[in-house]
Amino acid sequence: xxxxxxxxxxxxxxxxxxxxxxxxxxxxxxxxxxxxxxxxxxxxxxxxxxxxxxxxxxxxxxxxxxxxxxxxxxxxxxxxxxxxxxxxxxxxxxxxxxxxxxxxxxxxxxxxxxxxxxxxxxxxxxxxxxxxxxxxxxxxxxxxxxxxxxxxxxxxxxxxxxxxxxxxxxxxxxxxxxxxxxxxxxxxxxxxxxxxxxxxxxxxxxxxxxxxxxxxxxxxxxxxxxxxxxxxxxxxxxxxxxxxxxxxxxxxxx
Amino acid sequence: xxxxxxxxxxxxxxxxxxxxxxxxxxxxxxxxxxxxxxxxxxxxxxxxxxxxxxxxxxxxxxxxxxxxxxxxxxxxxxxxxxxxxxxxxxxxxxxxxxxxxxxxxxxxxxxxxxxxxxxxxxxxxxxxxxxxxxxxxxxxxxxxxxxxxxxxxxxxxxxxxxxxxxxxxxxxxxxxxxxxxxxxxxxxxxxxxxxxxxxxxxxxxxxxxxxxxxxxxxxxxxxxxxxxxxxxxxxxxxxxxxxxxxxxxxxxxxxxxxxxxxxxxxxxxxxxxxxxxxxxxxxxxxxxxxxxxxxxxxxxxxxxxxxxxxxxxxxxxxxxxxxxxxxxxxxxxxxxxxxxxxxxxxxxxxxxxxx
Numbered sequence: 001x002x003x004x005x006x007x008x009x010x011x012x013x014x015x016x017x018x019x020x021x022x023x024x025x026x027x028x029x030x031x032x033x034x035x036x037x038x039x040x041x042x043x044x045x046x047x048x049x050x051x052x053x054x055x056x057x058x059x060x061x062x063x064x065x066x067x068x069x070x071x072x073x074x075x076x077x078x079x080x081x082x083x084x085x086x087x088x089x090x091x092x093x094x095x096x097x098x099x100x101x102x103x104x105x106x107x108x109x110x111x112x113x114x115x116x117x118x119x120x121x122x123x124x125x126x127x128x129x130x131x132x133x134x135x136x137x138x139x140x141x142x143x144x145x146x147x148x149x150x151x152x153x154x155x156x157x158x159x160x161x162x163x164x165x166x167x168x169x170x171x172x173x174x175x176x177x178x179x180x181x182x183x184x185x186x187x188x189x190x191x192x193x194x195x196x197x198x199x200x201x202x203x204x205x206x207x208x209x210x211x212x213x214x215x216x217x218x219x220x221x222x223x224x225x226x227x228x229x230x231x232x233x234x235x236x237x238x239x240x241x242x243x244x245x246x247x248x249x250x251x252x253x254x
Numbered sequence: 255x256x257x258x259x260x261x262x263x264x265x266x267x268x269x270x271x272x273x274x275x276x277x278x279x280x281x282x283x284x285x286x287x288x289x290x291x292x293x294x295x296x297x298x299x300x301x302x303x304x305x306x307x308x309x310x311x312x313x314x315x316x317x318x319x320x321x322x323x324x325x326x327x328x329x330x331x332x333x334x335x336x337x338x339x340x341x342x343x344x345x346x347x348x349x350x351x352x353x354x355x356x357x358x359x360x361x362x363x364x365x366x367x368x369x370x371x372x373x374x375x376x377x378x379x380x381x382x383x384x385x386x387x388x389x390x391x392x393x394x395x396x397x398x399x400x401x402x403x404x405x406x407x408x409x410x411x412x413x414x415x416x417x418x419x420x421x422x423x424x425x426x427x428x429x430x431x432x433x434x435x436x437x438x439x440x441x442x443x444x445x446x447x448x449x450x451x452x453x454x455x456x457x458x459x460x461x462x463x464x465x466x467x468x469x470x471x472x473x474x475x476x477x478x479x480x481x482x483x484x485x486x487x488x489x490x491x492x493x494x495x496x497x498x499x500x501x502x503x504x505x506x507x508x509x510x511x512x513x514x515x516x517x518x519x520x521x522x523x524x525x526x527x528x529x530x531x532x533x534x535x536x537x538x539x540x541x542x543x544x545x546x547x548x549x550x551x552x553x554x555x556x557x558x559x560x561x562x563x564x565x566x567x568x569x570x571x572x573x574x575x576x577x578x579x580x581x582x583x584x585x586x587x588x589x590x591x592x593x594x595x596x597x598x599x600x601x602x603x604x605x606x607x608x609x
Contacts, residue, residue, distance in 0.1 A: 035318025
């Protein structure tokens with residue numbers, strides 16, 4: 001689907017009316033499901049994700065001998081609903097793109113969680129994508145962070161993620177290209193973008209995924225904008241967690 | 255029919271099962287959560303929560319189980335049918351086919367070809383398609399029709415048998431489903447109004463409603479509605495009963511009074527479900543226990559045959575054999591009864607605000 005993004009240079013406004021450094025509306029709820037150990041619901045624009053955490057629980061080992069190592073196993077299961085996209089599309093269990101996202105998320109949280117506190121156990125994250133409009137991996141990472149906080153799994157800091165792109169495509173080789181923050185679905189189809197996740201307030205990058213081609217000169221700008229966006233995301237997630245904390249405190253005083 | 259062994263592990267001892275069974279067979283039954291036999295668990299429902307779908311709904315039960323249903327539609331070319339075309343073709347107009355609806359059930363931790371999702375999808379589609387009026391709504395003209403995809407997601411672990419939850423959510427999602435308004439006429443290629451505000455409901459207000467499947471179980475002669483997981487583990491009979499309110503009476507009832515007193519329920523489908531109680535371990539009566547002065551049976555057959563004769567109070571025995579016809583008839587009658595549970599559920603669902 002060819003898309004005309006050349007109008008950006010006229011008013012410096014993107015297709016949905018945002019400026020280059022503006023996030024979409026980020027809305028999150030924590031502890032949405034009573035039956036799960038931890039759960040969260042996150043909206044980044046029109047991307048909607050539900051995450052539930054089970055565990056830390058005893059490993060269900062299928063083969064008797066392999067009883068897990070001295071660290072907890074982080075398992076991620078992503079299911080993309082058939083109705084989530086524009087056209088109805090059913091994805092198989094072993095879709096390559098989905099399994100790569102699962103590995104990325106699992107690796108990221110295996111580093112940031114104190115998995116050594118739970119030997120021989122597993123923490124399973126299950127993600128349901130109800131609606132997708134860009135920044136899928138970033139939304140999943142943010143939802144997982146919130147659900148893990150709800151489940152009370154000790155972690156070093158939040159993993160906050162967002163995407164960053166560049167205003168012109170690789171082939172147009174435009175020198176004037178500006179970096180963009182938090183791309184939506186239409187922009188993602190057209191423009192080069194990366195997903196970056198940082199650990200808390202620091203500039204430490206824990207996740208960086210890029211699947212499109214871009215001139216190496218633009219990469220630094222994109223990364224800087226992305227890391228900056230992650231800090232904004234952290235603020236929002238932190239407020240959600242604090243609001244929940246205040247609610248729990250009020251409940252306990254009664 | 256549904257092999258529920260893998261999903262519904264019963265972590266109750268024979269003594270606990272026996273206690274539960276006894277209290278459920280009292281008159282009136284005492285349920286673990288203090289409900290009466292016909293009470294439903296409270297639920298939260300909302301519709302039209304996903305803007306990218308034609309219709310969607312979400313229901314949360316109080317025990318934490320949660321389901322989301324999204325409906326997507328596509329225009330598809332009809333395969334010409336040669337059956338019945340010879341007789342002028344006037345008779346079989348606006349007739350739907352069952353392939354026009356595709357239902358998929360997704361349960362976390364299960365593959366989509368596992369027996370449980372497949373069985374649930376089959377049961378749900380069976381009751382939805384039973385009246386034949388549903389697929390007729392998808393007819394556009396003799397060359398085109400809507401293809402409806404119903405994706406049913408269970409978001410939590412299946413704590414109790416999820417059939418009623420999924421069925422109620424599907425019901426609400428179908429009620430909230432809207433399709434674009436048709437602008438073309440007759441057998442032209444279909445052209446639709448691109449104004450979403452002008453779209454028409456798949457089930458317009460006042461017309462017949464999609465079916466609802468309820469779970470009913472019996473312990474001795476007590477009929478219990480909306481069983482929880484623990485209650486299912488001692489059930490002797492479990493039935494899935496699909497009902498719908500009659501279209502004609504619903505319309506006239508709406509005209510007379512808005513109390514819904516004129517609602518006439520029709521039975522669409524009944525399925526027996528293999529109760530998970532059959533997989534439980536039996537208790538050991540004193541007469542078969544060497545520790546209490548009895549004599550243990552030499553072989554498994556002997557033990558079983560001895561147990562047949564025993565009906566000791568307080569010793570759990572998994573139910574054997576089928577259900578009595580009278581009991582099944584009683585269960586169905588109780589669902590369809592005027593002012594009964596079926597009506598109560600449909601009234602409750604009507605109260606959910608659409609849009």
